[in-house]
Amino acid sequence: xxxxxxxVEGLSKRYRIGARRYKHDTLRDxxxxxxxxxxxxxxxxxxxxSFFWALKDxxxxxxxxxxxxxxxxxxxxxxxxxKVLSRxxxxxxxxxxxxxxxxxxxxxxxxxxxxxxGRENIYLSGAILGxxxxxxxxxxxxxxxxxxxxxxxxxPVKRYSSGMYVRLAFAVAAHxxxxxxxVDEVLAVGDAAFQRKCLGKMDAVTKxxxxxxxxxxxxxxxxxxxxxxxxxxxxxxxxxxxxxDQVIAAYLASSSREEPHLSFRDRPEQAxxxxxxxxxxxxxxxxxxxxxxxxxxxxxxxxxxxxxVLKRSASLRVGCRLVSSDGIVILSTNDMDSTSGxxxxxxxxxxxxxxxxxxxxxxxxxxxxxxxxxxxxxSHFNVEREISFTIEQAGGAGSQYSDGRAGFIRVPLDWDVxxxx
Amino acid sequence: MNTPTQVIEPSRGLxxxxxxxxxxxRELLYxxxxxxxxxxxxxxxxxxxxxxxxxxxxxAIFTFVFSYMARIPSDGIPYPLFALTALLPWNYFSQAxxxxxxxxxxxxxxxxxxxxxxxxxxxxxxxxxxxxxMLAFGLLLILMVWYGVAPTWGIVALPLxxxxxxITALAAALVLSPLQVKYRDVGHLIPFxxxxxxxxxxxxxxxxxxxxxxxxxxxxxxMVGVIEGFRWALLGSKSPxxxxxxxxxxxxxxxxVVGVVVFRQMERTFADVV
Numbered sequence: 001x002x003x004x005x006x007x008v009e010g011l012s013k014r015y016r017i018g019a020r021r022y023k024h025d026t027l028r029d030x031x032x033x034x035x036x037x038x039x040x041x042x043x044x045x046x047x048x049x050s051f052f053w054a055l056k057d058x059x060x061x062x063x064x065x066x067x068x069x070x071x072x073x074x075x076x077x078x079x080x081x082x083k084v085l086s087r088x089x090x091x092x093x094x095x096x097x098x099x100x101x102x103x104x105x106x107x108x109x110x111x112x113x114x115x116x117x118g119r120e121n122i123y124l125s126g127a128i129l130g131x132x133x134x135x136x137x138x139x140x141x142x143x144x145x146x147x148x149x150x151x152x153x154x155x156p157v158k159r160y161s162s163g164m165y166v167r168l169a170f171a172v173a174a175h176x177x178x179x180x181x182x183v184d185e186v187l188a189v190g191d192a193a194f195q196r197k198c199l200g201k202m203d204a205v206t207k208x209x210x211x212x213x214x215x216x217x218x219x220x221x222x223x224x225x226x227x228x229x230x231x232x233x234x235x236x237x238x239x240x241x242x243x244x245d246q247v248i249a250a251y252l253a254s255s256s257r258e259e260p261h262l263s264f265r266d267r268p269e270q271a272x273x274x275x276x277x278x279x280x281x282x283x284x285x286x287x288x289x290x291x292x293x294x295x296x297x298x299x300x301x302x303x304x305x306x307x308x309v310l311k312r313s314a315s316l317r318v319g320c321r322l323v324s325s326d327g328i329v330i331l332s333t334n335d336m337d338s339t340s341g342x343x344x345x346x347x348x349x350x351x352x353x354x355x356x357x358x359x360x361x362x363x364x365x366x367x368x369x370x371x372x373x374x375x376x377x378x379s380h381f382n383v384e385r386e387i388s389f390t391i392e393q394a395g396g397a398g399s400q401y402s403d404g405r406a407g408f409i410r411v412p413l414d415w416d417v418x419x420x421x
Numbered sequence: 422m423n424t425p426t427q428v429i430e431p432s433r434g435l436x437x438x439x440x441x442x443x444x445x446x447r448e449l450l451y452x453x454x455x456x457x458x459x460x461x462x463x464x465x466x467x468x469x470x471x472x473x474x475x476x477x478x479x480x481a482i483f484t485f486v487f488s489y490m491a492r493i494p495s496d497g498i499p500y501p502l503f504a505l506t507a508l509l510p511w512n513y514f515s516q517a518x519x520x521x522x523x524x525x526x527x528x529x530x531x532x533x534x535x536x537x538x539x540x541x542x543x544x545x546x547x548x549x550x551x552x553x554x555m556l557a558f559g560l561l562l563i564l565m566v567w568y569g570v571a572p573t574w575g576i577v578a579l580p581l582x583x584x585x586x587x588i589t590a591l592a593a594a595l596v597l598s599p600l601q602v603k604y605r606d607v608g609h610l611i612p613f614x615x616x617x618x619x620x621x622x623x624x625x626x627x628x629x630x631x632x633x634x635x636x637x638x639x640x641x642x643x644m645v646g647v648i649e650g651f652r653w654a655l656l657g658s659k660s661p662x663x664x665x666x667x668x669x670x671x672x673x674x675x676x677x678v679v680g681v682v683v684f685r686q687m688e689r690t691f692a693d694v695v
Contacts, residue, residue: 015693083692087429087536090689096429106534113456115463120456127452128535156463 004099005180005212006062006085011094013055013080017269052269054080056236065210069217069227069244071251074383075270077236078216082106082182085214100179100212103130108378109169114158118149118168121157125172139175147171162376174201180212185379218382220248252327260284261291262387272381276313279381280349281306282370284389294390297410298358305352305370314344315374318352323367323385330408362410363393432689443538453545458552472556476512480505487625496627498656499568506655507624507648509557514586514644515615516550521594522611525602529695539688543594547587554583565655575654582650589643589673595680599687602695623648640665643673
């Protein structure tokens with residue numbers, strides 16, 4: 001028997017490229033494609049090339065009561081794994097044995113209807129997440145208290161602030177009591193205080209409830225704090241399964257490429273995003289307008305984010321972070337800082353350019369992370385440290401000596417030097 | 422501890438319908454129907470009144486156009502009553518068809534984010550218009566009193582006739598809704614299908630108008646039996662051909678089984694393509 005809660009053996013999931021998320025083939029397309037297939041006699045090679053293995057031969061065990069953190073890059077297969085485990089989609093091969101009732105939280109507010117009141121949504125969303133009516137009746141007061149929206153419980157949620165909406169949605173989710181809980185990146189929304197409260201709730205739940213949790217996150221601090229084990233998934237395969245500290249260290253060390261440019265244009269099925277927006281390109285561009293892996297410290301450069309808005313949105317926030325080579329965030333900035341430009345974005349392709357001045361960063365290697373969200377509501381994508389650049393010392397402040405300087409910032413500052421005696 | 426063990430692996434069986442699981446989710450079915458009813462009349466000034474106003478207005482238009490202008494006969498029954506008796510089951514059916522046919526796509530956010538037996542989704546959409554039907558039925562009873570028409574004993578057959586309309590709509594929804602997940606063309610097709618189906622059913626004209634040699638084919642449309650049955654039960658018109666009704670009911674049952682199997686087959690990949 002043993003006390004294994006989830007046993008995954010040789011799990012694989014294959015997607016047809018193009019059919020995964022964005023393209024809805026029409027009957028006509030199918031007919032045309034079928035006809036072309038007959039005429040060309042493409043054969044097996046072509047058909048194999050049009051598949052994409054989101055998971056390939058993944059095996060691991062999770063013990064009862066264990067919290068397992070899943071880390072990995074965007075498109076590595078973490079979310080697919082959760083979808084297979086929660087039975088949303090069927091695997092192509094392999095086998096999973098799950099012992100216990102499974103609850104999954106793949107987004108905040110699953111099943112919420114904006115027209116309904118807070119009270120009605122607690123029941124609806126609770127039922128959709130797998131609670132019985134009697135169970136919701138019993139927990140109703142706790143859910144309302146946890147959400148802190150007592151006063152508005154009979155107001156349609158479309159009139160809620162986005163913060164209230166998220167709190168209510170999370171309150172319902174936090175009161176799910178399955179034996180096994182699958183959680184995808186949902187902690188990426190909400191204000192900091194509420195996030196702490198949710199993490200606290202999860203912590204309390206696992207310590208005294210003996211509940212098994214699988215938890216996907218880009219937040220390494222949360223993984224280190226909450227998880228007993230961490231699993232690093234890379235390219236649909238298990239790369240490393242060990243203690244969180246070991247896995248995080250290995251993951252951070254590897255997870256960056258020496259490239260100033262990342263494009264998803266030729267592989268849209270892997271593009272990070274949601275049904276509102278998806279990322280097309282990120283690049284670092286030098287002052288001559290070229291992608292550049294190394295930049296002259298004296299010259300300005302631009303971080304360029306190209307994305308496609310799929311659904312009209314008035315509150316999108318697209319931003320980036322500069323991260324040092326040892327993982328420290330040096331600055332964060334986003335397009336809400338800007339007073340110009342389009343706020344209400346109709347569907348289409350957009351380019352955000354953020355200009356960094358010359359004589360600003362110290363020598364060294366930096367990573368760029370980009371993200372997009374609807375503040376307090378939904379995180380659309382979060383691409384961590386996928387591209388990097390190096391600032392090369394080429395004159396500027398302090399360059400007369402080659403001994404280098406500590407710190408990340410190298411702004412020429414005013415020194416007033418005078419003799420006073 | 423007695424915890425259930427669940428196995429997830431690629432499924433193979435053609436007839437693994439997991440109906441027990443769907444039965445387990447009956448509370449969710451109730452909540453989904455409850456949501457659709459609630460949401461539909463939120464933020465409307467006259468709310469639920471629309472349920473009776475819509476058939477009433479359609480009846481008035483039909484009476485004017487088809488009875489007053491086109492002089493279509495109604496087997497000696499006052500035309501407004503003749504039309505409304507058909508409109509109620511017809512409205513139920515066409516709404517069930519269009520909502521059920523689009524159910525998976527309009528609930529794509531649920532399909533891709535949480536697991537529960539998918540069968541619940543079209544089932545809820547096909548059942549919801551029955552709530553409207555019940556309310557509008559009151560209107561019909563009032564109109565019958567107005568015209569001094571007493572129902573026959575056939576009225577006890579009404580639930581069965583409505584059930585036949587339900588099964589027909591469900592069978593169609595089980596085929597159409599997964600197809601629409603893959604081919605959005607279906608969304609454009611459904612309104613035409615509903616329109617065509619209405620002309621192929623005795624809604625605005627009596628079935629007696631159909632030429633004799635076409636009757637057999639005509640009666641294979643289950644809605645012919647349903648509507649003729651309604652008129653027979655409530656207004657005492659000529660009874661429908663029950664032999665033919667049995668044939669079309671059997672055809673519908675076959676369609677339903679095919680629908681469930683098709684649905685279960687396609688269910689595996691809904692979340693990947695919706």
